[in-house]
Amino acid sequence: MEPCSGALVRETAEAVARHSYGKLVAFLAARSGNVAAAEDALSEAFAAALEDWPVKGCPANPEAWLLTVARRKLIDTARRRKNEAPADDFEIETESLAEPFDEGEVPDRRLGLMFACAHPSIDSAIRAPLILQAVLGLDAARIASAFLMSPAAMSQRLVRAKTKIRQARIPLRIPEREELPDRLETVLDAIYAAFSEGWLDAVGTDPARRDLAEEAIYLGRLVTELLPGEPEALGLLALMLYAEARRRARRSPEGEYIALAEQDISLWDQERIREAETALRRAGAMGLIGRYQLEAAIQSAHISRRRDGRPNWPAVVKLYDALLELTGSPVAAINRAIAVAEIEGPGAALAILNSVSGDARVIEYQPYWAARADLLARTGTIPEARDAYEIAIGLERDPSLRNYLERRRARLDPG
Amino acid sequence: MQYLLALYADESGFTRMTPEQQQQGMAAYMAYTQALQTAGVFRGSNRLQSASSATTLRTTSGKTQVLDGPFIDSKEQLGGYYLIDVPNLDAALSWAGKCPGVGHGVVEVRAVWPMPNTTSQPATEEAVAAAR
Numbered sequence: 001m002e003p004c005s006g007a008l009v010r011e012t013a014e015a016v017a018r019h020s021y022g023k024l025v026a027f028l029a030a031r032s033g034n035v036a037a038a039e040d041a042l043s044e045a046f047a048a049a050l051e052d053w054p055v056k057g058c059p060a061n062p063e064a065w066l067l068t069v070a071r072r073k074l075i076d077t078a079r080r081r082k083n084e085a086p087a088d089d090f091e092i093e094t095e096s097l098a099e100p101f102d103e104g105e106v107p108d109r110r111l112g113l114m115f116a117c118a119h120p121s122i123d124s125a126i127r128a129p130l131i132l133q134a135v136l137g138l139d140a141a142r143i144a145s146a147f148l149m150s151p152a153a154m155s156q157r158l159v160r161a162k163t164k165i166r167q168a169r170i171p172l173r174i175p176e177r178e179e180l181p182d183r184l185e186t187v188l189d190a191i192y193a194a195f196s197e198g199w200l201d202a203v204g205t206d207p208a209r210r211d212l213a214e215e216a217i218y219l220g221r222l223v224t225e226l227l228p229g230e231p232e233a234l235g236l237l238a239l240m241l242y243a244e245a246r247r248r249a250r251r252s253p254e255g256e257y258i259a260l261a262e263q264d265i266s267l268w269d270q271e272r273i274r275e276a277e278t279a280l281r282r283a284g285a286m287g288l289i290g291r292y293q294l295e296a297a298i299q300s301a302h303i304s305r306r307r308d309g310r311p312n313w314p315a316v317v318k319l320y321d322a323l324l325e326l327t328g329s330p331v332a333a334i335n336r337a338i339a340v341a342e343i344e345g346p347g348a349a350l351a352i353l354n355s356v357s358g359d360a361r362v363i364e365y366q367p368y369w370a371a372r373a374d375l376l377a378r379t380g381t382i383p384e385a386r387d388a389y390e391i392a393i394g395l396e397r398d399p400s401l402r403n404y405l406e407r408r409r410a411r412l413d414p415g
Numbered sequence: 416m417q418y419l420l421a422l423y424a425d426e427s428g429f430t431r432m433t434p435e436q437q438q439q440g441m442a443a444y445m446a447y448t449q450a451l452q453t454a455g456v457f458r459g460s461n462r463l464q465s466a467s468s469a470t471t472l473r474t475t476s477g478k479t480q481v482l483d484g485p486f487i488d489s490k491e492q493l494g495g496y497y498l499i500d501v502p503n504l505d506a507a508l509s510w511a512g513k514c515p516g517v518g519h520g521v522v523e524v525r526a527v528w529p530m531p532n533t534t535s536q537p538a539t540e541e542a543v544a545a546a547r
Binding site: 033119121167168169170171173175179 | 524525
């Protein structure tokens with residue numbers, strides 16, 4: 001081994017961290033379920049690498065090197081605690097660490113780790129942050145800023161969740177066939193929650209947020225690679241890619257919100273759209289429809305104006321019908337109403353909105369009020385439209401979207 | 416790993432049942448216990464007398480007080496438990512889901528705190544189960 005420069009060492013360590021972090025954590029914690037200890041040992045191993053590699057040279061297999069060092073650290077820690085910890089815990093830890101692995105390839109157990117992080121017995125609000133930390137190695141401060149939480153609070157909740165995995169012995173494994181669909185749903189939901197947090201920063205000025213969308217797409221791809229036969233995983237990947245493809249078109253250079261119908265198609269990322277379409281087609285061929293496939297198909301119908309000049313509204317309505325039947329979500333009902341307005345006019349759409357207005361969930365949902373305001377304006381009911389815009393503006397946290405709604409409201413005023 | 420399945424239910428539900436219904440309810444629990452035993456995961460179980468028979472002790476400013484009634488005064492009361500020994504939480508949840516208690520009350524699943532130097536089961540058995 002040649003001694004290598006500090007820059008090369010850092011580069012190698014960063015490359016391993018990016019590609020192998022989750023694999024190493026998953027492998028180290030697979031048996032003990034002690035995710036926190038695996039993370040600690042791995043970060044010590046990275047620190048050791050930054051000291052050792054510049055002197056002795058970068059190892060031929062940096063992943064295996066890090067794993068060997070991290071395992072030794074774990075065994076040391078386990079030995080030190082031997083007298084305080086239960087005997088069988090110690091045995092499990094040391095025994096699992098003696099498990100051999102092929103020099104070239106660390107077994108990929110990231111999916112098992114993800115299933116543990118998104119286990120139904122883990123608080124649903126912490127599942128996405130937990131996956132981002134355990135599988136991708138994101139630090140608590142960065143995750144906290146993306147999820148609008150204080151770093152201290154986020155860090156505390158992550159620690160609590162990892163403690164639960166260890167104490168309740170939540171297994172790091174892919175669930176049995178019969179429970180897989182339900183359990184996969186919680187994993188996909190967590191990935192989508194991470195994506196949605198990243199998606200909120202439309203301008204892309206907040207690197208923590210923008211990267212989160214990319215990381216979520218990475219996780220989505222990972223699930224489709226490790227579980228290639230799951231149509232909903234492909235559906236989620238397609239949905240995220242369709243959305244991400246439009247990122248550059250969502251705001252003007254001045255940072256103003258641009259509605260989907262007014263976006264400049266030439267700014268859409270054709271490569272991502274193609275990848276999304278391939279994923280959705282593969283999912284469709286498996287013949288088992290689900291929420292994410294339907295939502296991806298809706299995106300696909302929306303962007304059909306790329307080819308046909310206008311969105312395929314009848315297809316959008318039909319897909320929302322199916323989504324509504326599947327989820328009963330008032331959000332789907334609202335979006336369906338917006339599509340109906342394009343075919344049957346604003347009056348028919350308003351009638352649909354009125355039918356969900358009793359649902360407590362829509363009262364605090366900005367898009368409901370924005371849609372209502374727009375439809376009321378189109379039917380000429382100006383004072384009511386103005387009130388609805390007022391509420392929508394009050395509920396929106398994104399300033400550029402707030403400005404957009406304010407501009408719409410201003411247009412209602414006579415003169 | 417041992418798990419306690421704590422069974423909570425509205426006690427008045429049982430007393431309102433007809434004798435035949437009570438018989439059926441008991442039979443369901445017997446069958447469940449039998450299934451746990453056959454699978455080799457059963458470690459213990461008891462049904463408790465009604466919560467009105469409970470007595471609660473606590474120390475207030477250095478003085479131990481003895482009080483009538485259960486610790487938590489709610490509609491659903493702890494009515495019994497199962498202690499099972501399974502490899503992980505998923506296995507425990509799977510058994511808890513089959514418990515008749517889920518049908519008429521609430522089942523809380525809690526991992527037992529492992530004490531040093533008390534091997535609840537041989538590590539090898541656990542390894543086999545975990546490797547499946």
